Structure formats: structure tokens, C-alpha cells
Amino acid sequence: MELGLTCARCDARGRVEWSSQPGALEAALAATDAFQQALQRQWSRLVHAPPEPVELTTGIYLLVLPAPRRRGGFGRQGTAEQIDVAIVPTTELADHPDLAGWVADTRPRGGNGDHRLPIPGNGRPPPPEAGPGGLHTRRDVDRFARMVAWMHEDGAEIDRRCHEVRAVSQQLLESYEELSLLYKFSARMTVDQPRARFLGEAAAELHQVLGLSWLTLQLADDEPRLGSLAGYIHTVGSADCPEAVMERIGRDLLARQFGATGPQVLESRTIEGAPQLQRLTQQVLAVSIRVGERTVGLIFAGDKTDGSPMSNLDATLCSSLASSMSIFIENVMLYEDVQSMFMGTLHALTASIDAKDSYTHGHSQRVAMLGRDLARACGLDAATADRIYLAGLVHDVGKIGVPEAVLSKPGPLSGEEFELIKRHPEIGARILGDIPQMRDLIPGVLHHHERWDGRGYPHGLRGADIPLYGRLLGLADAFDAMSSNRAYRRAIDCEAVLEEVAACAGRQFDPDLARIFTGMDFTTYYKLLQSHHANAPLRRTA
Ligand SMILES: [Fe+2]
DSSP, X not given: OTTSOEEEEEETTSOEEESSOOOHHHHHHHTSHXXXXXXXXXXXXXXXXXXXXXXXXXXXXXXXXXXXXXXXXXXXXXXXXXXXXXXXXXXXXXXXXXXXXXXXXXXXXXXXSOOOOOOTTTTSOOOOOOSTTOSBOHHHHHHHHHHHHHHHHHHHHHHHHHHHHHHHHHHHHHHHHHHHHHHXXXXXXXXXXXXXXXXXXXXXXXXXXXXXXXXXXXXXXXXXXXXXXXXXEEEEEXXXXXXXXXXXXXXXXXXXXXXXXXXXXXXXXXXXXXXHHHHHOSEEEEEEEEETXXXXXXXXXXEETTSOOOOHHHHHHHHHHXXXXXXXXXXXXXXXXXXXXXXXXXXXXXXXXXXXXXXXXXXXXXXXXXXXXXXXXXXXXXXXXXXXXXXXXXXXGXXXXXXXXXXXXXXXXXXXXXXXXXXXXXXXXXXXXXXXXXXXXXXXXXXXXOOTTSOOSSSOOOGGGXXXXXXXXXXXXXXXXXXXXXXXXXXXXXXXHHHHXXXXXXXXXXXXXXXXXXXXXOHHHHHHHHHHHHTOOOOOOX
16 A cells, blocks of 8 residues: 555454565464454444444554456445455554553464563553554554545545446447347338238347247237238247247237236246146237327337346336337238228229120239239249239220220221220320339330230230330230130130130230230139129110
8 A cells, every 4th residue: 555554354263464564563363363353342343333433452443445346246345244444553553551461462383482462661662663653652543534435535536437337338238239120120111011920020139139948929810900910920039939829928918918018027926817827927018000090019028037126117018029029010000001001993994994895894904913913923032923913903094095995896996996906005004104103014014915926016016025014914915805705806815815825825915924824724714604694784775
């Protein structure tokens, strides 16, 4: 210690371990039974009353020092069993009348004969030299005590700040965990991806971050706006429970509105009437997924894998993810609403076009379905197949610009009438050109009357120059036209139509597409055709 004091670590049993090189006097004093007994007697005072100087015995003062700080460790005194002290011998040591008794007890361990500490005034040799500061006065002790008090104050301040730093660090850690989890979730949050897989991956991420034995995400089965997600259930981890049982537990928790007002951590034994849950877990964490005022789902989970109790951070992270899932599910619902309205409008539009000719009732819907089936049979991805379905629905939208009398004329068309009919692909393409979300459908609309041999219209494109959408829909369109009653002829039976398709491969149709098409199953198509014929409006007689 820079004040010139001898420092040591003492324990309740009076043992001394030097922290700095002691003077011969301090070393001799500390080795005495009297010193150790005094230390034991005064121990409680030393532990509980720093930084006041404690007079151990006449002429010897101890100043309790703040404990040294170590990396990662704080605290002023590590344990009550050990304290750090400065040993301050004073001039009173030589003058006190009781000193004789004190000295009489001074016998070094294992020594023989009279090794009593020599003290001046007793007619013996001068005392051994004291530590670096020598013998001190009582005033020195007070001065040292004030300095040590400042050290304690500084230590307390450092402790307080360290505590604050730890608290902030913990907050940062928790915020990081939360942000990291939400970032991963939001980065993948788009409504046009497989939704169940996305929710399942999010549940797995939460399960892993929280270190839970198991975690289940369950959505309500009585919420129609959830669409295909209604009744969805996904469990990650080792629940050791059949899915049907887990589903019943989840439905029960949903009915009880667990977690509806925020995350709940409960001892399962406190939940009445839930024996299956009690067998499954000791603690259960539950938080509901809400859209508006409605509970549409629930996240519930059991026990930490390391056996520790669930923490506030666990509940917070679970709640944050549930909130994000709520947003995702609400977006899915809104997206489905818009899609449903869009498709309804589109069906109404195409039905009104088909209705211009009673013979083509349901034609657009059937072409759409055939086009999508053919796209799937060709191995095109689901998104492309869905776009081809839309293109099929609107492929004849340009007929809106063709006189109804021409469209439904029962007899052969004149050259002028046929020219009017031939305009409908370009009219349709212009209509769609004004709708940004449907511009990718234009090739199907514009080119569905092109032929593989180049004798089609409107542009007379040949072979692979014809856009794929046009080739697919051209085939579907021709097939449906042959399979349906028309003003100028009766429907042709399926086998004959397929023979005609095969015969026209390489002339009217893309030969590869024709080969795939003739191998398709048309059961659903014919059911739809029958339904449309049964519901077709009465034919006009004039
Ligand atoms: Fe057409």
C-alpha cells in the first residue's frame, strides 16, 4: 500500500496472509496467540463496521480495506470469512501499561526459550523495526482511516457504476436477442410464400432461442379468414405427446384465453382440469396471437431444457414473436380478402363476356383450368401455373369489343365478320396493358390464336416464336371449343377431340405440349363442363 502500511488478508480464525512485505514488528505481532485471539474477538466488528479503525488491542489498529477488484468481479469484500486490512502499529504499543501482559504472550511458533518481543522501557533491547511507515501516532491512524473511507466511497461508487453497466449490458443482450429474432422473422415475412412453412420455421427459431423442451404453435380452427391456415398446428422439440393430444391441450388453452392479455408463465399444477398438460410439463409459457379483438392462435411451450425457470426474457421474446405473427396473419387475411375480391371480379367479368354467347358459357373458366393443368403437367412452378390460370380467365376479354351478333352467329361468318372476331386478341391486350398487375398475362391473351405452322393470328408467329402462354392457352382454348356445343356444331366426344389434338400437333399446336396434353386426366374438366352446360342460359332463338 502506498501509504506505507502493512496489508494482509485475515480470516475469522485469526489467520493472516500478507498482501505486502510486513515489517518485523508486524510479523512478530501477527504470529502471537494474543493477536489471533483479539482478531477472533473483534471479527464481527471488523466485518460490519468498515471503514472505522478498529483497535485490535492496545497500540495496534486495523483498517478494513475495500476488497481488490478482479476481472468480472465486483463487491467490496468477497466473503465474510476473509477481509483485507491494513495493520497500523502505533507508538502506544510501547507506552501502554498493559503492554507487559501483551508481550508476555508473545511466543513465536515452534521456538524454544524466551523469544518475547523486546519493548523499550522494559530494560530490553530496542524493538524490531516496524513496517515501511514505522510506528505511527493516533493522529496518523485517523488520517489513514479517512483515506480508507475515501477508498470505500470510491469502491461503492465503482460498484454502483459496475452494477449499472451490468444492467445496461443485460438490457442490450435482451434487446439484441429480441431484435435478432424479429429480424429473422421479418426478413422472411412475405405473404406470397408458403405460409405454414414460414410459421413453422418461426416457431422452430423461437424454440431454439428460448432453449425450451418443446413449443407448439396452434391456430384456431373456427376462424374462416385463416383459410388454409385454420386449425394449423406445429410442435417443435421433444414433447413426447401425440399431436392429437397436443391439439386438445392447445384448444383447451385457447378456450381458456391463456395469454390473451400478454405472455403467461404458469406452474402447470396450478391449472385446474389440465391433467395432460401437467404430465407434459412443470411450467407452461402461453401467449395468444390476436388479430384485432379476436384470438386466432396460441403459442404455448414447456420447461427449459437446462431445468432453469422460465424468465421474463423468455416471456418477452415469445410475446414479441407472437405480435409479429399476428401482423403476418393479419396481412395474410387482408391479402386473401383482396385476392378473393380480385378473383371474384375477374370471374364476374369473364362470365359476362362468355354470356355474350350462350354457347360459350363457362368457356373462360375451363380454358383457365386446362391451361393451369397443362402448365403443371409441363413441370412449370406453381406461381407460373397460377398466372396462366389468370391469363386463361381473361384470354377472350377482347371480345367485349366484338358485336354480340357476330359472336353468337349460328351460321358461317362472312370475311368481314371474321376480321371483327380476329381483332379480339389485340383488344384484350390493350385492355390489360392499362393494368400493371396483369401485363405479364398479355402474351397469353394476344397470342392464343397463333398456330405452330404460322397460319394463326394476329401476328402469324411460328413455332417457338409464339410465347409459351399463347401456346398453352391456344391448345386449351381449341380443346374446349371442340368439346363444347357451339352455335355451328355439336360437341365432339373426348376421345375424338384428343385424336384431333394429336393429329394437329406440329401444325396447329406445339407438338411437345400436345403430347403432354393428350396424356392428362380430364375428369375434373368434364365435370365442370357438365356443370356449365346444366347451368347455361337458354339459347336465343333469334
Ligand atoms: Fe379467343
